[in-house]
Amino acid sequence: MQAIYQRLWQQATAAIDHGKYQTDTLINNPADDRRGVTVLSYLQASQPLVNEINGFLQGVSELEPQQYRQPVADLHVTMLSIISCISGLQLQDLNVEAYCEVFQRVLVEVDSFEVAFHGITASPSCILLQGFVADARQLSALRECLRQAYRDSGLLCSIDSRYKIATAHATLVRFNAPLQQPQRLLNYLAQYRDYDFGRHAVTQLSLVFNNWYQQQQHSRLLATVPLR
Numbered sequence: 001m002q003a004i005y006q007r008l009w010q011q012a013t014a015a016i017d018h019g020k021y022q023t024d025t026l027i028n029n030p031a032d033d034r035r036g037v038t039v040l041s042y043l044q045a046s047q048p049l050v051n052e053i054n055g056f057l058q059g060v061s062e063l064e065p066q067q068y069r070q071p072v073a074d075l076h077v078t079m080l081s082i083i084s085c086i087s088g089l090q091l092q093d094l095n096v097e098a099y100c101e102v103f104q105r106v107l108v109e110v111d112s113f114e115v116a117f118h119g120i121t122a123s124p125s126c127i128l129l130q131g132f133v134a135d136a137r138q139l140s141a142l143r144e145c146l147r148q149a150y151r152d153s154g155l156l157c158s159i160d161s162r163y164k165i166a167t168a169h170a171t172l173v174r175f176n177a178p179l180q181q182p183q184r185l186l187n188y189l190a191q192y193r194d195y196d197f198g199r200h201a202v203t204q205l206s207l208v209f210n211n212w213y214q215q216q217q218h219s220r221l222l223a224t225v226p227l228r
Helices: 002-017 047-063 096-107 136-153 182-191
Strands: 034-042 076-087 113-122 126-133 170-174 196-202 204-211 220-226
Touching: 002 113, 002 126, 002 182, 047 170, 047 182, 047 196, 076 136, 076 204, 096 136, 096 204, 096 220, 126 136
Parallel strands: none
Antiparallel strands: 034 076, 034 204, 113 126, 113 196, 126 170, 204 220
């Protein structure tokens, strides 16, 4: 995971340095009707971690107050996107009971695990929290079981259609306006490249019908399953 985060950091810093970062104008646009289905773990139960994240985000807001901060209730780690967001998809289009049955069946014998959040990276459009799992094979195996089960189910899915997820990151900030102080922002982020934010115990996973930004106000919780 570290190599992926480092590559992202290099690409993002180059993009920001040259003014080639990307802004997203659809955040909070009521006309945005992209919806999908995701397996994720919310971070808000890990209060010490959330406190550290909030401290970092306050500094970002002081430098770049126009950027979109992910609200605490929306902070999460994506385990797998079952359906990457599709414009016009509605909940009634899906066999919700069947999606939940597959989800619950896969997780019956899955053990809980921890994600350690250490350092900040970025993409040309976002600031990301670096997550690490002690046994990366466990996370990979969980994702592969979900992939296979949903593909075998015959249900609508578009797993890995955007990219094959391989990290345990959390999105903290999305650029939705021109940066006012890009160099100062980069300097601030660099101070947190190796910062220990804390840990999150993944003791349960949620299946949600979500919008592009995983905003709970536009999401619907379909099922929650405790891990062993």
